[in-house]
Amino acid sequence: VGFTVEAVGRYGTWLIADSVEVAGPLSEALMSAGLVADLLLDVDTGLGRTGVEPQGALALAAEIAGLPGLRLRGVLAHEGHLYGYGADHLGLDAEAGEASRRLVRVAEGLRAAGHTIDVVSVGSTPGLAASPCVAGVTEARPGTYVYNDGNQLRLGTCTLGDCALTVLARVVSVHAGRAIIDAGSKAMSSDAVSAENGFGLVLDVAGEPLAGVSFSRANEEHGFLTGPGTSSLAVGDLVRILPHHACATVNMWSELVAMHTDGALERWPIVARH
Amino acid sequence: VGFTVEAVGRYGTWLIADSVEVAGPLSEALMSAGLVADLLLDVDTGLGRTGVEPQGALALAAEIAGLPGLRLRGVLAHEGHLYGYGADHLGLDAEAGEASRRLVRVAEGLRAAGHTIDVVSVGSTPGLAASPCVAGVTEARPGTYVYNDGNQLRLGTCTLGDCALTVLARVVSVHAGRAIIDAGSKAMSSDAVSAENGFGLVLDVAGEPLAGVSFSRANEEHGFLTGPGTSSLAVGDLVRILPHHACATVNMWSELVAMHTDGALERWPIVARH
Numbered sequence: 275v276g277f278t279v280e281a282v283g284r285y286g287t288w289l290i291a292d293s294v295e296v297a298g299p300l301s302e303a304l305m306s307a308g309l310v311a312d313l314l315l316d317v318d319t320g321l322g323r324t325g326v327e328p329q330g331a332l333a334l335a336a337e338i339a340g341l342p343g344l345r346l347r348g349v350l351a352h353e354g355h356l357y358g359y360g361a362d363h364l365g366l367d368a369e370a371g372e373a374s375r376r377l378v379r380v381a382e383g384l385r386a387a388g389h390t391i392d393v394v395s396v397g398s399t400p401g402l403a404a405s406p407c408v409a410g411v412t413e414a415r416p417g418t419y420v421y422n423d424g425n426q427l428r429l430g431t432c433t434l435g436d437c438a439l440t441v442l443a444r445v446v447s448v449h450a451g452r453a454i455i456d457a458g459s460k461a462m463s464s465d466a467v468s469a470e471n472g473f474g475l476v477l478d479v480a481g482e483p484l485a486g487v488s489f490s491r492a493n494e495e496h497g498f499l500t501g502p503g504t505s506s507l508a509v510g511d512l513v514r515i516l517p518h519h520a521c522a523t524v525n526m527w528s529e530l531v532a533m534h535t536d537g538a539l540e541r542w543p544i545v546a547r548h
Numbered sequence: 549v550g551f552t553v554e555a556v557g558r559y560g561t562w563l564i565a566d567s568v569e570v571a572g573p574l575s576e577a578l579m580s581a582g583l584v585a586d587l588l589l590d591v592d593t594g595l596g597r598t599g600v601e602p603q604g605a606l607a608l609a610a611e612i613a614g615l616p617g618l619r620l621r622g623v624l625a626h627e628g629h630l631y632g633y634g635a636d637h638l639g640l641d642a643e644a645g646e647a648s649r650r651l652v653r654v655a656e657g658l659r660a661a662g663h664t665i666d667v668v669s670v671g672s673t674p675g676l677a678a679s680p681c682v683a684g685v686t687e688a689r690p691g692t693y694v695y696n697d698g699n700q701l702r703l704g705t706c707t708l709g710d711c712a713l714t715v716l717a718r719v720v721s722v723h724a725g726r727a728i729i730d731a732g733s734k735a736m737s738s739d740a741v742s743a744e745n746g747f748g749l750v751l752d753v754a755g756e757p758l759a760g761v762s763f764s765r766a767n768e769e770h771g772f773l774t775g776p777g778t779s780s781l782a783v784g785d786l787v788r789i790l791p792h793h794a795c796a797t798v799n800m801w802s803e804l805v806a807m808h809t810d811g812a813l814e815r816w817p818i819v820a821r822h
Binding site for chain 1: 570597598599721735739
């Protein structure tokens with residue numbers, strides 16, 4: 275399943291599986307290469323994506339533990355369904371705790387059956403305030419938290435000052451009350467776009483919201499800025515766009531420019547994209 | 549404006565401008581480098597994106613023609629507003645012709661004023677049947693036509709057999725009536741996604757539609773296949789996904805695998821992305 279045995283040996287990669295159909299071929303490949311790898315059991319704690327259902331975890335663990343080349347070390351979940359709570363923070367925190375407890379209970383059941391479970395790993399940015407606080411959780415993987423973004427801002431899990439990623443764009447055309455910038459869907463991604471929020475929040479170069487300017491539409495190489503505030507924009511002006519979904523936006527670029535607190539710039543290659 | 553004078557000299561790039569604010573700095577940069585470049589005037593024939601309005605073209609051409617380093621050679625438009633006609637082919641073809649005539653009239657006006665206009669360039673895939681047939685048009689740039697895609701299929705401008713681009717994906721998890729594939733929004737892009745059409749049309753490996761299977765949802769690395777047809781899918785199965793927007797999907801990858809008619813494969817690097 276797109277698996278490179280060499281990578282496991284070289285990087286000490288942890289593997290994840292939610293079925294014996296996935297774990298079986300992994301085991302065979304590792305055996306052939308003379309390698310042993312650590313594996314986490316992917317458990318569905320509410321998202322309904324990948325992951326074995328909690329009640330099926332014990333049977334699956336028994337099957338996987340019998341496979342050579344694999345060392346069952348823990349359980350893992352991604353509680354992405356928490357995004358569905360929007361700005362209902364009480365409901366979100368309650369379900370974040372519940373989802374973690376479901377995972378901890380699976381870990382306890384596996385230990386009772388004799389498995390050594392060192393890792394109980396949860397992961398989501400909206401659940402960050404509650405999920406990791408449940409006793410028994412050993413790791414949190416809040417992906418968007420690195421940069422934050424417009425989604426998190428609207429959820430109330432961060433402030434604008436907590437957002438570390440913007441796309442720097444230039445006005446290239448101004449006609450009939452619209453300003454066209456050189457950042458379109460290929461610069462922003464089309465994730466989380468809505469009629470209300472457009473393709474991103476328009477900021478000035480200093481990072482302050484530009485009043486009366488909406489990023490209402492995008493084609494591949496063109497962004498459409500509209501609204502009364504565009505009357506102050508001229509060809510050549512720079513703006514910053516705060517993306518809705520930082521993960522998707524980073525993935526559109528081969529390089530990030532990181533700014534140190536003293537203003538010094540550093541270029542970071544983005545290596546883990548297709 | 550993101551402009552590399554060296555590229556103009558090296559590749560004989562044609563420049564495009566819709567204002568003297570853009571053309572002026574181009575002229576200065578070319579002069580400094582001792583280069584002369586050909587330029588097309590970008591005219592708005594109905595899209596409302598970039599492009600000078602037809603009635604402003606003559607005045608702008610006069611200004612640009614006076615700038616050293618630039619050689620005004622023609623006019624160009626992108627009639628992307630034709631997508632708004634959907635499957636109304638009569639209306640679409642009528643407006644495609646009208647848009648071309650607007651551009652041809654601008655070219656004639658510029659010639660009457662003494663400019664040498666060799667190029668009258670239109671460009672859009674839905675307008676391909678009508679736009680280039682207008683007398684005076686010298687070039688058509690139908691971008692999506694290279695691959696076609698789900699959008700063009702729904703517009704009726706191509707058949708499934710005309711679609712040359714799919715994403716090959718593998719089923720990695722099957723639980724509770726859903727099959728999860730290893731192609732999500734980072735594989736497909738989130739362009740043209742809708743509740744009705746999902747993230748793409750699901751085909752079998754031979755390219756035939758897979759009955760009763762919808763690509764209803766995607767996260768970054770995961771695609772959700774749902775519907776009664778998923779009961780026939782197992783972990784390890786391969787499917788092909790026809791993307792809605794070929795341009796955006798190609799842009800998500802660093803490499804294409806091209807298949808010759810004899811089945812031979814060739815790897816093509818995708819070089820023109822950010």
